[in-house]
Amino acid sequence: DSPKYYSRYLPLLYTSVLNQTKRIIDDISKMDELYKVLRLRARPKVMLATTYEQAIDIFEKYKDNILCLISDVTFAKEGEITRDAGFKLVEHVRKQVPDLPIVIQSSNIENEKRAAKQDIKFVFKDTEALLQEIRNFILVNLGFGNFIFKDVDGNKFEVAKNLLEFKEKLKIIPEESISYHAGKNHFSLWLTARGEIEIAKLLAPLKIDDFKSINHLRNHLYDVIEGLMHERTKGKIVSFRENSTWEKSSIAKLSSGALGGKGRGLAFVNSLLYSFDLSELIPKINLRTPRTAIIGIDEFESFLEVNELSPAIYKEKDYLLIKKKFLNANLSDRLIEKMRMLLEQTDKPLAIRSSGLFEDSQMQPFAGVFSTYILPNSHEYLHIRLKQACQAIKLVYASVFSKTSRDYIKAINYKIEEERMAVVIQELVGNAHDEVYYPQISGTAQSYNY
Known part of the structure; x- marks a missing residue:
């Protein structure tokens, strides 16, 4: 894209990343210093590609941890400007990560129809609400901010501000909320955005059909998070806070x-x-x-x-x-x-x-x-x-x-x-x-x- 649009997008993206980093810091303030450094290194980052080939290289390298794709429609592919390079990029990405949140943005409103057919979020670049639409996409689809437990109709049940609250809310939310979020891969996406890469990798490959019931899925989610949270505090000095457990191992x-x-x-x-x-x-x-x-x-x-x-x-x-x-x-x-x-x-x-x-x-x-x-x-x-x-x-x-x-x-x-x-x-x-x-x-x- 042109420097004009870079200069509009990048401040918004970096502000979102900075705010997310602040949330991570709040989440890990009770951990030891080494773990804080490692978690902050796992914060979200912005990767910029100017050609189709660069975008493919970045995707193949980071596809296990990628949070989203924001793409133009027309850009260079194999050394030539290609009018549908963005859609070809989306096709390549979705073959390997079907649930990845994607935005196609273009100044040609005709591209909205093709985006709708492929179930891709479309943003018209010449709209006055361009930045607000991108901001809403980040908050809703990338797992930034709090995790809001909802159902398929958008009814809200609970809000989790950090991993500990997320784990506790899993005990009480309705089955339809777990089913909705698991089907959309929202759990692993939110965990990835908070730098919880290890937990996200364990959950991402799992499907609802892998479990006998939604309650079995609920229990598995809880056990995975509980186990890894306990494992990472072993031998560590951990700040004692409200609702903390006095562990034998830390x-x-x-x-x-x-x-x-x-x-x-x-x-x-x-x-x-x-x-x-x-x-x-x-x-x-x-x-x-x-x-x-x-x-x-x-x-x-x-x-x-x-x-x-x-x-x-x-x-x-x-x-x-x-x-x-x-x-x-x-x-x-x-x-x-x-x-x-x-x-x-x-x-x-x-x-x-x-x-x-x-x-x-x-x-x-x-x-x-x-x-x-x-x-x-x-x-x-x-x-x-x-x-x-x-x-x-x-x-x-x-x-x-x-x-x-x-x-x-x-x-x-x-x-x-x-x-x-x-x-x-x-x-x-x-x-x-x-x-x-x-x-x-x-x-x-x-x-x-x-």
Whole structure:
């Protein structure tokens, strides 16, 4: 096409891609940094061809991931301007991807009849609503934006803003909506547009006839998405949000900021255990970390600032008074709510452990310097268990300012002002016998490097 039309189309296409990228960022903000990079690289991209041969090359290279085709009618083919090159291109594409959304745009209104016969969306280039028609095509056919569950008559049932909502909505939408979208390949198209290439490839080849019933199809969709979402979080640090599940295979992060020395070590071990099949090296031994959550150091800094404990707390020497001040201070509402959701998912005893920035470093281990609290987590009322857990977190924070901590930090020529505290929350590993819970092992281990 001419530069005139390129200059009209490309800003619209790139704006649509940018908005879609923002949706992807919102969708993956709780994932680890490597996964964010990989997902953003899978964002939609615009590929421009000026000849029939270029278009064929692009299609053959990317046909498994292509979202749509927008084509002119007349352009170069085999070195000559061909009046129906666009229709020939569509014929080639549809032989391999029958359901691909396609737009034919032309300044010759007569081409609309041929497009209608081939069931192709036609846009008249000289219409004043050109950009609006292209924009509507992108929103409706390319899977950009939210997924709107509808039926064949256009009745709307539910809206999913992200993959998690999409998975949950699958449980409740009517069978006619699933049948309609599956028949149009809308599911894999929407997933592809959000960079969920792996899931889309599993779903794209499937047809309704491959399943005994629509409910079998519904269950398969749910299981595929659930399985891959669980698989990608194994060994990862995952932000804990509303409706999150405290997984055994990943570490739940309850607030932003560094993990502290102990937290870093646990995150590394957890990643190692799920990255390698240790059963090949150690047969019949199943090594796993306990279910773990970490409160990043930003909560500690906010705690001192909001409760106006800093800088006076650095000069206070009476540790009992310090603990009293910390217990009377308030954790953030956001953290308290996440702790409540966490405790709803476990009734096992918990260890509330320190994870200072200096802790577990190679040269200065800080072993036994800061506090750890073991909670039975067995009270019948959730609000009591929540209160106990929050008090333990505050006391771990207070242990930064204990005499033992101050003396140790001074002895290694550090400054107490430089220490920041994260908190590790772990389920105790053990077994219950009658009304008593027995940990598998208890003690302190120390290694030496020779």
